[in-house]
Amino acid sequence: MRTAFLLYDKVTALDLVGPYEVLSRLPGMTTLCVARQRGPVSSGSGLQLYADCSLEDVNSADILVVPGAATATALRDAPELLEWIQKIDRSTCWTTSVCTGSLILGAAGLLKGKKATSHWAVLERLAHWGATPVHCRVVEDGKLITAAGVSAGIDMALILAAKIAGNAAAREIQLTIEYDPQPPFDSGSPNKAAPETVQSVKARTAQRFEPA
Amino acid sequence: MRTAFLLYDKVTALDLVGPYEVLSRLPGMTTLCVARQRGPVSSGSGLQLYADCSLEDVNSADILVVPGAATATALRDAPELLEWIQKIDRSTCWTTSVCTGSLILGAAGLLKGKKATSHWAVLERLAHWGATPVHCRVVEDGKLITAAGVSAGIDMALILAAKIAGNAAAREIQLTIEYDPQPPFDSGSPNKAAPETVQSVKARTAQRFEPA
Numbered sequence: 001m002r003t004a005f006l007l008y009d010k011v012t013a014l015d016l017v018g019p020y021e022v023l024s025r026l027p028g029m030t031t032l033c034v035a036r037q038r039g040p041v042s043s044g045s046g047l048q049l050y051a052d053c054s055l056e057d058v059n060s061a062d063i064l065v066v067p068g069a070a071t072a073t074a075l076r077d078a079p080e081l082l083e084w085i086q087k088i089d090r091s092t093c094w095t096t097s098v099c100t101g102s103l104i105l106g107a108a109g110l111l112k113g114k115k116a117t118s119h120w121a122v123l124e125r126l127a128h129w130g131a132t133p134v135h136c137r138v139v140e141d142g143k144l145i146t147a148a149g150v151s152a153g154i155d156m157a158l159i160l161a162a163k164i165a166g167n168a169a170a171r172e173i174q175l176t177i178e179y180d181p182q183p184p185f186d187s188g189s190p191n192k193a194a195p196e197t198v199q200s201v202k203a204r205t206a207q208r209f210e211p212a
Numbered sequence: 213m214r215t216a217f218l219l220y221d222k223v224t225a226l227d228l229v230g231p232y233e234v235l236s237r238l239p240g241m242t243t244l245c246v247a248r249q250r251g252p253v254s255s256g257s258g259l260q261l262y263a264d265c266s267l268e269d270v271n272s273a274d275i276l277v278v279p280g281a282a283t284a285t286a287l288r289d290a291p292e293l294l295e296w297i298q299k300i301d302r303s304t305c306w307t308t309s310v311c312t313g314s315l316i317l318g319a320a321g322l323l324k325g326k327k328a329t330s331h332w333a334v335l336e337r338l339a340h341w342g343a344t345p346v347h348c349r350v351v352e353d354g355k356l357i358t359a360a361g362v363s364a365g366i367d368m369a370l371i372l373a374a375k376i377a378g379n380a381a382a383r384e385i386q387l388t389i390e391y392d393p394q395p396p397f398d399s400g401s402p403n404k405a406a407p408e409t410v411q412s413v414k415a416r417t418a419q420r421f422e423p424a
Binding site: 046188201 | 224225226232233237245252257258260261262264311331332349350361362363364366367370371374379380382383386389390391392394395396400401404406408410412413
């Protein structure tokens with residue numbers, strides 16, 4: 001089984017690495033990072049990731065993971081990336097996204113009539129691509145699985161691991177990566193964070209995320 | 213302020229990327245990945261990360277993050293890495309580790325008489341380096357902060373972000389990365405996982421982790 005992770009300039013590293021760390025631990029899984037060109041790709045935080053393959057090198061995958069970025073909407077002007085996503089989607093058992101990666105799936109035309117989620121601050125923009133926005137951590141609609149912001153990719157990947165290899169295998173991966181989260185604050189969702197925290201992040205996000 | 217992340221062959225990618233995603237969002241923070249040589253470094257899952265600098269390029273840091281690996285104990289035979297860790301530690305405000313990264317700090321002689329944690333499956337090995345093993349998600353002892361297995365680096369980094377920039381800033385980062393974890397199973401700690409899950413992971417880990 002093969003998982004292709006889309007890499008592109010300014011991608012959010014944790015969107016990709018959370019699911020990568022989980023899915024790569026499944027027995028018999030091959031994982032590939034795919035970008036316009038093979039070689040280093042700068043993530044949004046400055047961390048450099050490395051693409052194993054170019055778009056031309058990869059024509060199919062069992063699972064596609066599209067991570068997000070603050071600049072995700074800019075990819076709607078990158079037809080070669082969107083066409084590659086459409087092509088890979090025709091071959092997948094599961095097409096997935098993390099954070100604003102769902103906006104990229106939307107731009108590729110894969111969300112029409114589907115339920116989907118995204119980073120909370122841009123969730124409503126999914127409607128622009130014909131999707132029904134759902135404020136849940138992980139949203140499934142047929143073979144489409146979308147996760148909420150950044151860290152939600154870990155939860156999504158554990159759900160997917162259980163579908164592929166069973167609950168026992170997914171539980172073993174969870175224990176192996178000691179995923180027993182204990183955030184020091186309860187501020188990870190707009191429903192839980194203080195109003196001033198939400199307002200501040202929204203203001204910053206509005207500047208950062210490019211318009212739909 | 214500058215954070216140096218140690219990169220080495222077979223490092224666990226999420227150990228590094230969890231804290232990177234949090235700490236890089238602090239205002240005024242510079243983040244660097246440092247390895248024996250500049251260039252691509254293969255993580256344990258196959259994902260390639262990219263070192264910005266060689267050990268010779270970096271002589272000080274405000275924060276040092278040492279991520280773990282299944283092969284972490286092999287680094288006790290890498291004197292140039294351990295000497296670099298010792299040198300950087302002399303300059304830090306905080307010296308930190310994730311997962312078996314604490315075994316590397318131990319091999320560098322930085323855990324003598326200290327409380328520390330590590331991946332649950334190798335926790336007791338900390339005593340070999342003169343540390344008192346503590347089974348907690350994040351353990352602080354002076355400027356030393358150690359985190360439990362893999363995903364615990366996210367919690368550790370949020371605690372550290374609050375120390376550096378205050379609780380409000382850390383809460384904003386948590387909301388920005390939508391860190392409202394909802395694991396599909398409650399299997400992330402040996403105290404919570406089913407006995408057969410613990411036994412299976414222990415057996416696999418015993419093969420993978422090299423002896424202390």
